[in-house]
Amino acid sequence: MAALFWGFLSIGIIGFGGVLPWARRMVVEQRRWQSAAEFTDLLGLCQFLPGPNIINFAVALGGRFHGPRGAVAAVVGLISLPMLLVIGLGSLYAAYSAYPMVANGAAGLAAAASGLVLATALKIAAPLAGQWLGIAVAVVVIGAIAWLRLPLVATLAVLVPISILLHRWRA
Amino acid sequence: MAGLSGEVGEIASLFAQLSLVSVGGINAVLPELQRQVVERHGWMSAGEFAALYALAQAAPGPNMLVSTLIGWHVAGVAGALAATVGLVGPCALLTYVVAGAWQRFRDRPWRRLVQAGLVPVTAGLVMAAAIVLSMATAISVGHAILTGVGAGLLVATRLHPLWLLAAGAALGAAGVL
Numbered sequence: 176m177a178a179l180f181w182g183f184l185s186i187g188i189i190g191f192g193g194v195l196p197w198a199r200r201m202v203v204e205q206r207r208w209q210s211a212a213e214f215t216d217l218l219g220l221c222q223f224l225p226g227p228n229i230i231n232f233a234v235a236l237g238g239r240f241h242g243p244r245g246a247v248a249a250v251v252g253l254i255s256l257p258m259l260l261v262i263g264l265g266s267l268y269a270a271y272s273a274y275p276m277v278a279n280g281a282a283g284l285a286a287a288a289s290g291l292v293l294a295t296a297l298k299i300a301a302p303l304a305g306q307w308l309g310i311a312v313a314v315v316v317i318g319a320i321a322w323l324r325l326p327l328v329a330t331l332a333v334l335v336p337i338s339i340l341l342h343r344w345r346a
Numbered sequence: 347m348a349g350l351s352g353e354v355g356e357i358a359s360l361f362a363q364l365s366l367v368s369v370g371g372i373n374a375v376l377p378e379l380q381r382q383v384v385e386r387h388g389w390m391s392a393g394e395f396a397a398l399y400a401l402a403q404a405a406p407g408p409n410m411l412v413s414t415l416i417g418w419h420v421a422g423v424a425g426a427l428a429a430t431v432g433l434v435g436p437c438a439l440l441t442y443v444v445a446g447a448w449q450r451f452r453d454r455p456w457r458r459l460v461q462a463g464l465v466p467v468t469a470g471l472v473m474a475a476a477i478v479l480s481m482a483t484a485i486s487v488g489h490a491i492l493t494g495v496g497a498g499l500l501v502a503t504r505l506h507p508l509w510l511l512a513a514g515a516a517l518g519a520a521g522v523l
Contacts, residue, residue, distance in 0.1 A: 187407045194408050220448045223461055226437025227371045227410040234438045235445040246442055250434060257407025258414050262426060264401050265415050272397075276519045281397045283518020285482075286489040287510045288400035290496025292373060293476040297501050299370070300469040309466035316470025320377045321477040324385075327378035331367050331467070339463030 176241050176248050182206055183233050183252035188260075194229045194253075202236065209236070229253065308345055312338045353421045354428045356387065361413055361432030368437065370468035372410040376475035379416070380482075389420045392482040399479065404511050410434075488523035 186197040195218075202208050209217070217239075221231035230250060237249030271277040303309040316334060319325045360382055364375045376399070383389050390398070398419060402412035410433060417429025451457050476497075484490035496510045517523050 190406055190408070216452070217445075217448075219452070220445060221441065222370075223457070223464075224437065224441050224444060225366050225368050226434075226441065227368070227408050229408050230410065230434055230438060231441040234441045238442050238445055243442070246438065250438060254407060254411070254414075254430065254434070257405060257411055258426065258430060261402055261405040261407065261411045261415050262418050262423075264405050265398065265418055268397070268401055269419075276521075279521060279523070280515045280519030281400065282393075282483070282485060282489065283492065283523050284404060284511055284515040285393075285396040285400040285479075286484065286492045286518070286523070287496050287514025288403045289396070289476065289480040289483045290493040290510060290514075291403060291500065291507050292376070292472065292479055293493060293497035294500035294507075295373060296469065296473040296476045297497065299465075299472050303466055303469055306466075309469075312463075312466035313470035313473065316467055317474045317477065320471060321474035324377070324381055326381075327375060327471075328363065328367055331369075335369075335463065335467055338467055339460055342463045343459050 176245055178206070179237050179240065179245055180248040180252035182208075183237075183249045184256060187253040187255075187257050190229075190257075195232075198229060198232060208240070308341055312341070354424045357417050357420060357425050358428040358432040361417070361429045362436050365433050365436035366440065368433075369464055370472065372412060372433075373475050374468055374471035377471070377478045379412075380478055383416060383420075389416075393485070394419070396479055396482040400483075400511070403507075404515075486523060492517065492523060 182201055186194055186201050190197045199214055203211050203214050217235055218228070218232060221228045221235060224231055230253070233249035233253045234246045237245035237247070241248070268277070268281060272281065300313060303313060312334070316330070319330045319334070320327065364379060368375045380392065380395050384392050384395055398415045399412050402415050403409055405411065413429040413433040414426045417425035417427070419425075421428070480490070480493050484493060492514055496514065499505050500507060500510060
């Protein structure tokens with residue numbers, strides 16, 4: 176259980192720009208808690224369920240080894256230090272954002288972060304190339320959320336069943 | 347104090363609602379988060395929201411930590427905890443319960459069908475997040491170009507995202523943008 180805590184603590188703190196590759200390195204290669212196939216299988220579950228994949232992964236792995244307490248140990252290990260760091264960073268920003276250089280730097284950082292999200296969106300959308308049904312669903316989602324700014328929960332309650340039914344009808 | 351505890355409660359319930367619909371992670375719920383935090387509650391401007399998101403990206407750890415930062419910005423440490431626990435709790439509980447049954451439904455046809463139906467929804471949601479965030483961060487032509495060129499570089503090369511974030515901060519601080 177302590178190993179779960181410290182293991183996930185170590186990847187939480189080095190995981191810049193995405194923790195998953197580090198999780199794989201720690202779980203499969205360094206500590207050998209799972210084989211590569213077991214890791215991929217459990218990750219499949221975590222990507223299927225809602226929520227941040229890496230959090231779900233910590234819950235599933237911790238739970239598999241040590242029940243509820245293992246799940247809590249893994250999640251707390253994963254996010255406690257990064258939480259403190261991000262609050263520290265937020266405090267610094269709040270304290271110095273009146274300085275033009277800091278404010279301009281933050282604006283540049285934010286524009287770069289938008290580019291990161293755009294790149295992530297393009298990578299997720301890549302498998303849809305040539306699949307007109309999938310593209311149509313994605314476009315409707317974009318219109319509803321980004322353009323009409325409809326509430327997410329209601330939008331998903333309508334569009335997810337429609338998307339699943341359309342894919343079933345096509346299959 | 348009543349107002350403060352009210353805000354902490356609102357933060358917890360907001361993030362708990364988003365937890366179970368975050369198909370594909372925090373990026374999928376960013377537009378809704380922005381809509382609620384900026385437009386509905388008026389806790390911050392769209393620019394501040396984008397800045398907090400960028401800070402969470404630049405820090406180590408999972409990018410869901412933007413929840414911590416938003417909670418902290420609105421209601422201090424109590425808000426940070428309420429947001430984080432609110433976001434993590436429900437989906438963690440669901441994962442814990444379902445993980446035991448995963449072997450049984452992993453290869454069922456409906457499982458693949460649901461996943462196939464979710465992929466375009468997630469793609470649309472993350473693209474919507476990119477649009478909503480970009481509109482807030484494109485405060486000049488230079489900022490818009492940085493977003494577009496940065497995204498192109500990340501897609502076309504194996505550039506580590508941290509280099510793009512560092513370059514953006516440096517260019518901004520130098521007054522180039």
